[in-house]
Amino acid sequence: MFVAAVPAQAFGTNCYVLAPAAGEQCVIVDPGIGIVRALDDVLAEHRLQPVAVLLTHGHLDHTFSVAPVCGARGIPAYVHPDDRELLDDPAKGFSSDMLNLFGGRLPYTAPDDVKPLGDGETISLAGLEVTVDHAPGHTGGSVMFRVAGGAAEEGESLFSGDVLFAGSIGRTDLPGGDLTAMLRSLRDKVLTLPDATRVLPGHGPSTTIGRERAANPYLREVTRQLAPPTKGL
Template sequence: MLIAGFPAGSFQTNCYVVAPAAGEECVIVDPGQNAVGDLDEVLREHRLKPVAVLVTHGHIDHMWSVAPVCGARDVPAWIHPEDRDLLSDPGKGLSLTTRQQLFGGLTFTEPDDVRELSDGAVLKLAGMELTVDHAPGHTRGSVTFRLPATDEIPHVMFSGDLLFAGSIGRTDLPGGDYPTILRSLADKCLPLPDDTVVLPGHGPQTTIGQERATNPYLAEAAPHAGPGRGL
């Protein structure tokens, strides 16, 4: 298994490239702001051919480069229907102040080929099987993608902004809801094996076991106020 990642743009959003091995087909997860140059370098280095772009949620820091990447490679974008409208109007997922700061005449459009994700779906792409878990709370259409364990690697979860090392996604933007994200964490994260590798939308990788032991938002007694991490 080959997983390469890099932080993209001013938001430092982790973009991942996932393939069975070098020289094979691959999928791209969350190509954010200014991701194209670094992404092209990763693809050249490992001789990879993209077959799809997967979007964990519709916030602009995760979908900024989706349309240009899909257009240049003629591949589809996969996103949950609850967040699909953010592909063409990402301002809907932001506060008014943030919209005013970010959009100086910028316009966004959907890729030509958009396909919708559903909870529990198994995507068979690039010779891999990725399980989709709908995990709302950060946005209504937030999802995670899971790869099954093999003899060589443990389970892997691309968590988007659901779960970070030591924190979770913020819930104070349009579409966010703190009780809902807690339910998503309980339903989608806590049942996973401790050795599950978590590759989040921001910051370093972690494991479910580490977060189960140390992350206050996975504790049985939930805090009264939501955190403030992520866009």
Template sequence: MLVVGFPTGAFQANCYLVAPGEGEPCVIVDPGQDAVEPITEALRKHRLSPVAALLTHGHFDHVFAVAPVCDGNDIPAWIHPEDRGMLTDPLQGISLGGADFFGGKLEMREPKEVRELTDGAALDLAGLSLTVDHTPGHTRGSVVFRTELDEGGRVMFAGDTLFAGSIGRTDLPGGDMRTMNTTLRTKMLPLPDDTVVLPGHGPSTTIGRERMSNPFLLGLDDETIAGPGRGL
């Protein structure tokens, strides 16, 4: 499997192009701010043909370029229905202070074709088999995408649910720490240790590494977990 990843925009949100190999169809995960040019260059360099954009959640730093990328390549966007409203009203997912930073105005629009994700769905796209897990906590509609490699091993595109050493923040509209704890306990901890985690910000990690060292996972049996996490 070929994975091409790069950070985009002011918040350095990771965008990924995923394909069975060079010269194959691909999916685009989280086309965020300023992502059009690097996506276009990566498609050309690796001779990839996009078939869909997959959105881990609706925050604008992960979806800002979804309309031009999808409409420019005539492909659909996939998003959980709980976060779909942020495609046309990105301020739904931003704090009051954050909205003030943008002058209270941040314009976006939906792509021509939007399809909705459901928990446990199996997506067969671009020669890839991807499992969708609904992972609310950072936003109500957060999801992760998991796949198993033909050569062995597992990969998860985690969005802002899980990072190396941290988790997505829960203090923005739609976030909830109790819900995040449930997500981490029921959706993240049961995964095999060798699952490679490709997060929405920062470097890659593994479930095994996070199980042993991530303070937000180590503290899941406590009544409370301190700290708001990371992300937009």
């Protein structure tokens, strides 16, 4: 699988392009702020034809360019229904401080063609089989995408959005965030994955499930809480 990371101009958001190979159809994940020109360059360089945009969640740093990217090509955007309202009105996911960064106004439009993502479903796009894992906590509709390949070692690649980062996890203090739901997602959707799974997060460098299981303090705490009680003598 071909994977290219395209950094956005704000908030350090990672946009990803994935395809079976160069010169094929592709899928775009999380086109953030100021991404259009750099994304167009990557698509042209590798002769890729987008067929859809996949959104890990509805926050503006991951969705800002979804309308121009989709509109220029007549392709749909996919988002979990629980975050559809953020796609229509991203201000609902902002704190007051974040709204002030934009002067209280957001120069944003929603895409015309939006399709829902369901937990556990596998969708076929651009010759790829993409499995959707609903993992709420950062937002109510946060999802992760699992796709076979994309790394030197065999196994799946996990596009984790703002659920899991190298050494950290997504924040839960914004509107719609839920720490209990996040811990449940980490337990049920992250820690159940094989160690060899490559993690491509919404921010920061790539990592693996094995590395995070061993060193990520948040995952270690979840693991500790799940451990069976020590029996007395």
